[in-house]
Amino acid sequence: MESKYSGFLTPKKHASSVSARKIKDCAADWHNLILKWETYNNDSFNAANKIASLKISTNVPDKVVIDKTLPNNENVIRGKELEKLCSELICILENMEKIQVKMEKMTTSLKGICELEAYQFSGEVSKPIHFHTWQTTLFYETSLKMLEMYKAEVLLKRTIVEDIAHTLDEDLQMIYLSCWLYQPYIDNNIKVLLESMLLETGHRSI
Numbered sequence: 001m002e003s004k005y006s007g008f009l010t011p012k013k014h015a016s017s018v019s020a021r022k023i024k025d026c027a028a029d030w031h032n033l034i035l036k037w038e039t040y041n042n043d044s045f046n047a048a049n050k051i052a053s054l055k056i057s058t059n060v061p062d063k064v065v066i067d068k069t070l071p072n073n074e075n076v077i078r079g080k081e082l083e084k085l086c087s088e089l090i091c092i093l094e095n096m097e098k099i100q101v102k103m104e105k106m107t108t109s110l111k112g113i114c115e116l117e118a119y120q121f122s123g124e125v126s127k128p129i130h131f132h133t134w135q136t137t138l139f140y141e142t143s144l145k146m147l148e149m150y151k152a153e154v155l156l157k158r159t160i161v162e163d164i165a166h167t168l169d170e171d172l173q174m175i176y177l178s179c180w181l182y183q184p185y186i187d188n189n190i191k192v193l194l195e196s197m198l199l200e201t202g203h204r205s206i
Helices: 002-058 074-120 136-164 170-182 191-202
Strands: none
Touching: 002 074, 002 136, 002 170, 002 191, 074 136, 136 170, 136 191
């Protein structure tokens, strides 16, 4: 009876250590992905700013039909420059969307750990504490909050990309640029959430 009871506890302990490692990895991945996102955001803002400046200052049409029998003129050259900048902006946005997908996978992974622990420790008053004070559910809830911010931001940026090269309204262009740079859906609280997760998992010294 004692042997059987002891054998029942062993996989719980193993699963707990595996869960802790996965949670710690997720915290580190969140940190790295947010840094990559900020780099992409700065690079893409530069491209968006050039597009807005080009449209406002020269009234470049959305599409330029290039007749190879005619010599290049300034309008054609600027049209090709606009097309190049738009391609660059779209490429960077696609990389940002890939980051958001990775954030979603991490959040799903944390949810899976929560569900596993709910099954393993069903009926018990308290779930395991892997680090200092947080239960796994708090890691999942924190990850979900951050994910929702980035999901909303991706949708906003996609909307801006679809219109920024077409509008000649200078005020609207300035609104687009401001939204792109300052990212209204990513709350300032994101830094507190991330740092709390890093502190709890030992990536930051207390």
